[in-house]
Amino acid sequence: HPDDRAATMHQAARVTAGELQRHFRNRYIHRDGHSVDIQWSARWLPEYGVRIGVAHEVTELRRNERELEHRASHDILTGLPNRHHLYTELQYAIAHAAETGDGLAVLYLDLDGFKEVNDRGGHGTGDRVLREVGQRLQQGLRQGDLVARVGGDEFVAVLPGCRDSRAARIIADDLRARLGSPCTLPDGPFRPDASIGIAFFPRDGTDAETLLAHADRAMYMAKRRRQERLEKG
Known part of the structure; x- marks a missing residue:
C-alpha cells in the first residue's frame, strides 16, 4: 500500500541492520483493487546474507480490531x-x-x-x-x-x-x-x-x-x- 511503503522499508532496514527478528504489519493492494492487511515476521540471517520473512493475512482480524477501537471511542x-x-x-x-x-x-x-x-x-x-x-x-x-x-x-x-x-x-x-x-x-x-x-x-x-x-x-x-x-x- 502506498501509505505503508516508507514504514515497511524502515522495518526492513532494521532487520538488515542486525535486529534478530521484527514483527510488523502493513497493507498490500490486491490485484482486484481492495486492501489486504499482512502480519510479518522477518529475520535477518547474516551468515547467509539473506532476509527471511513469513507473512500471514490478517485482514479480518484487523477489521475486528478497528471495530473494537471504534466501539471504545464512540456511542x-x-x-x-x-x-x-x-x-x-x-x-x-x-x-x-x-x-x-x-x-x-x-x-x-x-x-x-x-x-x-x-x-x-x-x-x-x-x-x-x-x-x-x-x-x-x-x-x-x-x-x-x-x-x-x-x-x-x-x-x-x-x-x-x-x-x-x-x-x-x-x-x-x-x-x-x-x-x-x-x-x-x-x-x-x-x-x-x-x-x-x-x-x-x-x-x-x-x-x-x-x-x-x-x-x-x-x-x-x-x-x-x-x-x-x-x-x-
Missing part, C-alpha cells in the same frame, strides 16, 4: 464520539488554541422535554429520536467541529477557531433551528429542542474538565431561564 446508539473520545479531542483542541490563539468554544446541549418522548412511545422511540438528533447536530456543524454524546440526552460540541460569543451564538441558534423540525412518533409529531450553554477558552477555563463544567452550568442556567419564561406565560 453505540448514535455513532457519535463518546465522552472519552470527547476529552481526548478537546485536549488536542485546547493545546492547538493555546499555541495559535485561534480561539475555542464548547457548547453543552441538553434536550428539553425528552422525557415526554419516552413516556409517549417507550425507549425504542426515544432511541430513534436520539439518533435523529445526533445526525442533525452533525449536519449543522462546520468542517473541523466535533459533536459527542456524553449522556442520556446530553451532547457536547467543540468549535475550534470560535473566539467570540456572537459567532458561537449563531452556531447554537442554527443547531436549535435544525433540531426544531418535527420527528414523527407513533402518536404524532415531536419537535426536539435544547438548552445550550457555552464556554470559551481561555476565558472560562484552560483545561477540558473546567471548560465542560462551565458550559454545563451555563446550560442549566439557560434551561432555568426558559422554564421561568414559560411559567410566566
Whole structure:
C-alpha cells in the first residue's frame, strides 16, 4: 500500500541492520483493487546474507480490531464520539488554541422535554429520536467541529477557531433551528429542542474538565431561564 511503503522499508532496514527478528504489519493492494492487511515476521540471517520473512493475512482480524477501537471511542446508539473520545479531542483542541490563539468554544446541549418522548412511545422511540438528533447536530456543524454524546440526552460540541460569543451564538441558534423540525412518533409529531450553554477558552477555563463544567452550568442556567419564561406565560 502506498501509505505503508516508507514504514515497511524502515522495518526492513532494521532487520538488515542486525535486529534478530521484527514483527510488523502493513497493507498490500490486491490485484482486484481492495486492501489486504499482512502480519510479518522477518529475520535477518547474516551468515547467509539473506532476509527471511513469513507473512500471514490478517485482514479480518484487523477489521475486528478497528471495530473494537471504534466501539471504545464512540456511542453505540448514535455513532457519535463518546465522552472519552470527547476529552481526548478537546485536549488536542485546547493545546492547538493555546499555541495559535485561534480561539475555542464548547457548547453543552441538553434536550428539553425528552422525557415526554419516552413516556409517549417507550425507549425504542426515544432511541430513534436520539439518533435523529445526533445526525442533525452533525449536519449543522462546520468542517473541523466535533459533536459527542456524553449522556442520556446530553451532547457536547467543540468549535475550534470560535473566539467570540456572537459567532458561537449563531452556531447554537442554527443547531436549535435544525433540531426544531418535527420527528414523527407513533402518536404524532415531536419537535426536539435544547438548552445550550457555552464556554470559551481561555476565558472560562484552560483545561477540558473546567471548560465542560462551565458550559454545563451555563446550560442549566439557560434551561432555568426558559422554564421561568414559560411559567410566566
